[in-house]
Amino acid sequence: MTTTYNYRQIISKAIADEMRADDDVILFGEDVAAAGGAFKTTPGLFEEFGPNRIRDTPISEQAIVGAALGAAMTGLRPVAEVMFADFAGVAFDQIANQVAKYRYMTNGQVRVPLVIRMANGAGSGFGAQHSQSAENWFLNIPGLKIVTPGTVADVYGLLRASIRDDNPVLFFEHKNLFAIKGEVARVESEIVPLGQAAVVREGVDITVVASQLMRHRAMEAAEALAAEGISLEVIDPRTIVPFDDATVLESLRRTSRLMVVQEGPRDGSWGSSLVSRIVTENFETLDAPPVVLSSENTPVPYASNLEDLWLTSVAEIVDAARLQVRY
Amino acid sequence: MPPANHLAPRTLTEGAPPDAADLLRRMWEIRHFENEVMSLFSQNLVRGSTHLCQGQEAVSVGVCWDLRHSDQMTCTYRGHGAVLAKGAPLDGSFGEILGRKIGLCGGKGGSMHLTDVSVGALGSNAIVGAHLPIAVGAALSSQVQGRDDVSVAILGDGATNIGAFHESLNMAAIWKLPVVFVIENNQYGEYSPLASTTPINDLVRRADSYGMPGVLVDGNDVVAVRSVMKDAVAHARAGLGPTLIEASTYRQVGHSRSDPATYRPEGELEKWLARDPLTQLGSAMVASGAATDEHLVEIENSAKADVLAALDRALTSPIPDDGLRFKDVFV
Numbered sequence: 001m002t003t004t005y006n007y008r009q010i011i012s013k014a015i016a017d018e019m020r021a022d023d024d025v026i027l028f029g030e031d032v033a034a035a036g037g038a039f040k041t042t043p044g045l046f047e048e049f050g051p052n053r054i055r056d057t058p059i060s061e062q063a064i065v066g067a068a069l070g071a072a073m074t075g076l077r078p079v080a081e082v083m084f085a086d087f088a089g090v091a092f093d094q095i096a097n098q099v100a101k102y103r104y105m106t107n108g109q110v111r112v113p114l115v116i117r118m119a120n121g122a123g124s125g126f127g128a129q130h131s132q133s134a135e136n137w138f139l140n141i142p143g144l145k146i147v148t149p150g151t152v153a154d155v156y157g158l159l160r161a162s163i164r165d166d167n168p169v170l171f172f173e174h175k176n177l178f179a180i181k182g183e184v185a186r187v188e189s190e191i192v193p194l195g196q197a198a199v200v201r202e203g204v205d206i207t208v209v210a211s212q213l214m215r216h217r218a219m220e221a222a223e224a225l226a227a228e229g230i231s232l233e234v235i236d237p238r239t240i241v242p243f244d245d246a247t248v249l250e251s252l253r254r255t256s257r258l259m260v261v262q263e264g265p266r267d268g269s270w271g272s273s274l275v276s277r278i279v280t281e282n283f284e285t286l287d288a289p290p291v292v293l294s295s296e297n298t299p300v301p302y303a304s305n306l307e308d309l310w311l312t313s314v315a316e317i318v319d320a321a322r323l324q325v326r327y
Numbered sequence: 328m329p330p331a332n333h334l335a336p337r338t339l340t341e342g343a344p345p346d347a348a349d350l351l352r353r354m355w356e357i358r359h360f361e362n363e364v365m366s367l368f369s370q371n372l373v374r375g376s377t378h379l380c381q382g383q384e385a386v387s388v389g390v391c392w393d394l395r396h397s398d399q400m401t402c403t404y405r406g407h408g409a410v411l412a413k414g415a416p417l418d419g420s421f422g423e424i425l426g427r428k429i430g431l432c433g434g435k436g437g438s439m440h441l442t443d444v445s446v447g448a449l450g451s452n453a454i455v456g457a458h459l460p461i462a463v464g465a466a467l468s469s470q471v472q473g474r475d476d477v478s479v480a481i482l483g484d485g486a487t488n489i490g491a492f493h494e495s496l497n498m499a500a501i502w503k504l505p506v507v508f509v510i511e512n513n514q515y516g517e518y519s520p521l522a523s524t525t526p527i528n529d530l531v532r533r534a535d536s537y538g539m540p541g542v543l544v545d546g547n548d549v550v551a552v553r554s555v556m557k558d559a560v561a562h563a564r565a566g567l568g569p570t571l572i573e574a575s576t577y578r579q580v581g582h583s584r585s586d587p588a589t590y591r592p593e594g595e596l597e598k599w600l601a602r603d604p605l606t607q608l609g610s611a612m613v614a615s616g617a618a619t620d621e622h623l624v625e626i627e628n629s630a631k632a633d634v635l636a637a638l639d640r641a642l643t644s645p646i647p648d649d650g651l652r653f654k655d656v657f658v
Contacts (some may be wrong), residue, residue: 066495143656
């Protein structure tokens with residue numbers, strides 16, 4: 001039986017379902033317990049699981065991430081919340097030098113089964129230090145899995161899979177998607193394995209790879225373009241590391257045109273990396289230059305009109321697709 | 328504010344303990360291990376850098392002596408002594424520093440990352456202060472799972488000025504976690520004397536800011552270190568929370584291999600050499616009739632022989648297989 005949830009609500013449902021299944025799962029972060037989360041993503045968990053397993057922390061991102069690492073190596077499966085993804089900057093050493101490398105440096109003596117949940121993305125007027133899509137910061141650090149769900153069902157399935165994973169997972173929840181709705185049955189079969197992209201709209205002209213907010217804009221663009229006979233195949237990678245190149249390649253063999261739509265500046269991004277891999281390893285699949293639609297190469301501006309311009313719009317996707325099919 | 332059950336620590340002035348010979352032997356193992364590493368460096372057999380702990384053996388041994396393997400210990404990149412004191416094997420430790428197959432981490436870690444999870448040596452860390460939150464997390468596991476294991480973070484005086492130190496002490500205190508923080512105050516943060524970087528002399532006073540017990544101890548007296556550690560561990564096992572210990576000691580060598588330590592004031596090294604922790608323990612043993620000078624020589628020679636045999640095993644161990652570099656990025 002499926003029930004309708006929004007993206008915000010399903011986060012606590014996924015955590016609760018894993019906590020019921022495994023006593024070693026715990027949750028901690030700033031205001032996650034008594035207040036139910038700064039974004040109200042964790043209400044009810046403190047009441048059900050109590051103060052031993054659901055803990056409010058001081059405003060101490062290094063200690064939050066480091067404690068999650070220490071706990072993960074000694075028997076727990078911690079879920080740590082770093083409220084805004086931008087605050088990962090405060091804990092960068094713990095994520096980049098400690099969490100990512102511990103298993104490798106010790107030659108596999110430890111497992112690091114932890115999840116760091118972070119609120120990601122622009123579009124809500126939070127300004128430059130609370131609006132970034134921080135997943136790209138971590139692309140260059142081997143040892144971290146990176147998950148970017150764009151739908152209610154994917155939040156549920158990927159969060160449960162992330163908690164079960166024996167590796168560190170950075171789990172990005174997009175602030176601008178908290179209100180979207182979707183149906184979830186909340187059963188084991190809805191768990192989504194990490195590293196599997198989803199073809200969310202079939203098409204024949206262009207393979208569009210887009211995640212989180214941009215996935216939804218790509219879907220709108222696809223709908224608009226269908227009326228004029230341009231057919232987009234939309235793929236949501238869902239997991240940035242490991243990235244499911246195979247699904248993209250399979251699609252490209254039919255469309256022979258690649259477009260990436262992503263939030264955040266282009267350089268050092270997952271979209272640029274994908275294009276680099278496709279061009280260098282599978283150039284023969286392409287009949288046109290790949291298109292990479294990214295945000296402007298500036299910090300995220302605050303004013304509504306400026307932030308709207310910073311993010312790639314549906315109209316920009318439509319225009320780029322019209323040009324690309326004519327190449 | 329001392330721990331709840333804290334009395335004045337036992338010290339060497341009260342005589343050597345019954346197991347003094349074992350303590351002394353372990354300290355000699357560490358001393359000779361470090362001397363051999365220094366020599367391997369001069370032969371270009373060790374890569375990168377290394378950070379030695381001659382003079383600080385009483386802290387490593389005093390802190391780790393009474394811990395269980397299920398108690399977790401994290402330490403700094405000057406951590407060879409702590410990891411050996413926790414029970415890591417000599418040959419695996421040499422092997423790691425030499426980048427050999429026999430190494431504790433198969434040769435993937437190096438001098439600054441000696442780790443032996445099987446004995447609770449959860450990791451040496453190359454980032455100052457980064458191991459404190461990790462020790463806090465290990466203590467959190469123990470508390471959540473209802474175990475009475477403790478965790479210990481051994482840090483340098485320099486680490487008391489980094490954010491992770493303050494975040495860790497605060498979090499450990501509010502959650503009453505079973506963790507003991509040990510400042511191994513060797514008087515220098517890299518090349519800088521403590522007074523030039525830190526506005527207070529007694530680092531242990533920082534315990535007050537986090538509402539936890541703080542104890543200052545002579546870090547060159549292994550009996551005293553062991554005694555305050557015993558109290559702090561009992562405090563932690565009883566669920567009463569963390570303790571901050573400051574063990575005052577001295578780094579008899581430079582910060583790293585490239586540092587001749589010319590910045591020391593004249594006479595300082597000599598003053599501390601006169602208080603060498605191994606000599607002090609040996610003298611106390613002789614004074615209390617627990618050993619003769621000949622016994623002391625035997626203890627040192629036997630420790631040295633073990634160290635040299637372990638070094639031989641490490642030197643004859645093969646280098647890691649090429650394919651090892653791709654292993655264990657992920658499970």
